[in-house]
Amino acid sequence: MKQRKAIYWFRNDLRLADNPALQRACAQAEQLALVYCLAPAEYTQWGFIREGQHHKRFLADTLNDLEMQCERLGQHLLIMAGAPEQILPTLAQQLGAETVYCETIVAPYETAQCTALRAQRIVVNETWQSSLLDPQALPFPLSNLPLVFTAFRQQVESAGVTPAEPLSAIQALPNFPKAILAMQSVDVHAWAGLAPIDARSAFPYHLPAWQGGETAAFKHLQRYLASGLADCYKQTRNGLIGCDYSTKFSPWLASGALSARQIHQQLKAHEAIVGANDSTYWIWFELLWRDYFRFLHWRFGSQLYRSLGLAGYGVPAHQPDLFAKWCRGETGQPFIDAGMRELAATGYLSNRMRQIVASFLIHELQCDWRAGAAWFESQLIDYDVYSNQGNWLYLAGYGTDPRPNRRFNLETQAKNYDPHQAYLQLWLSTDAQ
Incomplete structure (x- = not known):
């Protein structure tokens, strides 16, 4: 039986093709409100913002593209600022919606959002769809x-x-509830603000070919x-x-x-x-x-997400001053500083450099791996909660394969991957902007 009105809550599934959760909502709702909730500014326990400028800018472009695709199908993407557990119950009441559809994200922060919605008697229909x-x-x-x-x-x-074959792009969307027309979306680019453009970027998201979006x-x-x-x-x-x-x-x-x-x-x-x-x-x-x-x-x-991951509880070593220098790219180790400056300047870092700088923070500076994971969350345009947590646990030795030999030899890494010091010159030269 079809529901008269429902909400589709976009999370980390900002596409119309191969989106089983959205297709389920389309099949089961006569009218569908498409909604994205921009997270409020939050700070980590380490004192910096969870969502940095590069990530916000890439997200803004992604949402802009999704909005245009929805409009081509006669729909409307409502972008609202605030926590989903605060926005969606109010919106459901205003629209007379019966169900919120969304993808499943099995990480603590994201799981808690759905739990909070259900605590307010919202029916949440989740679909797992992010794996291959x-x-x-x-x-x-x-x-x-x-x-x-x-x-x-x-x-x-x-x-x-x-893998199963991906689903084709949705060619038709249910009509949106007319009450949506009285609601104004957030200007995502004004929300994101300007991010610095750096021509050295290995992922130049300011260029059309590299922008966010399907x-x-x-x-x-x-x-x-x-x-x-x-x-x-x-x-x-x-x-x-x-x-x-x-x-x-x-x-x-x-x-x-x-x-x-x-x-x-x-x-x-x-x-x-x-x-x-x-x-x-x-x-x-x-x-x-x-x-x-x-x-x-x-x-x-x-x-x-425990302090020692699967090893249990404890108090990992941490040196706040050294961590701050690592974040700024001021450790005094040129290879590390080059990597951290690239990350701050562009929101991107190669997989090899991510491993090198993470190993250095954990094993050389003796800092809490969770602080490093949080810094990556703040900075990376490609932050993925699963991969980020998994990789940091792996390097710290607190995951499922806790071998103690993941301490990278910095001299060997630099020799193998930057033998002519081109990377150092690119990111440490004062005139290389």
């Missing part, structure tokens, strides 16, 4: 998820588990595969400079402008034409890592 693989298709229940990624990958591949995301996916870069990805993925050393899918994946299933579908089509190799396989391999961190959250939940 369907949890129900795995060769084991998530309660028995292997505790080492390699075992997870091997079991998945041995069982021949493959439109740019799918064009980039097609352009990347057509360029042949995927066929040498494994050899270039540890690069530090430029736009071409890695896939650069992550900012669009994190906002949900692009789904992992869409990437997989296009990747397999590419392999069918030019052939598969170690590099195209490695893109699948990275998408499996992304899934693994998601499934870890299903199995362990809030345990991943």
Whole structure:
């Protein structure tokens, strides 16, 4: 039976294609209000804002693109400022809506939002949709998820588990409740403010081809595969400079402008034409890592957010002054400082440099890994709660594979990945703006 009125609450799924939760809402509601809630400014326990300027600007472009797509289908995206647990109950009452539809996010902060809505007698209809693989298709229940990624990958591949095909883009949306017309959306670009433009960026999101949103995301996916870069990805993925050393899918994946299933579908089509190799396989391999961190959250939940992660409780070492210098790129270690300055200037950092600077903070500066994770959340345009938490736990040795040897040798890393000091010159030179 169809519901007369409902709300679709966009979260980290800012797309119309391959969005099962939105398709469910469209099938079950006669009138549908499409809503996004801009989070209020919040500060971490470490004293800095949770959502930095680069992330806000990329999000603003993403929402602008989504808004235009909704308008082309005769719908309206209502963008409101405030916490969802405060906005949505009031909106539901004003519209006479019966249900809020949304994607499932199994991280503590996001889970608490849905719990708070239900506590106010809001019916919340959630759909899991952010992983490449369907949890129900795995060769084991998530309660028995292997505790080492390699075992997870091997079991998945041995069982021949493959992703479902992505859903096509929605071609029609239910009408919106007329009361929406009296409500004014937030000007997202005014909300985001200006972010500095740095020509050195490895992800120049100020340029049209790199902007947030589903439109740019799918064009980039097609352009990347057509360029042949995927066929040498494994050899270039540890690069530090430029736009071409890695896939650069992550900012669009994190906002949900692009789904992992869409990437997989296009990747397999590419392999069918030019052939598969170690590099195209490695893109699948990275998408499996992304899934693994998601499934870890299903199995362990809030345990991943304890001070010592899966090792339990305790008080990690922390040096506030050294942490502040790390954030500013003023540690006195040139390679680390170059990485941290790139992050602050652009909101982006290569995967290799993320591991290097994180290892340095944890193992050399003896600082709390949670502070580093929070700084990445604040700064990164591609912040993903699952991957961010999973990677920091992994490097700190508090995750499912707590080996003690994840302390990177800084001299070796610099020699291997910046042998000619081009990266140092790019980010430490005073005239390299």
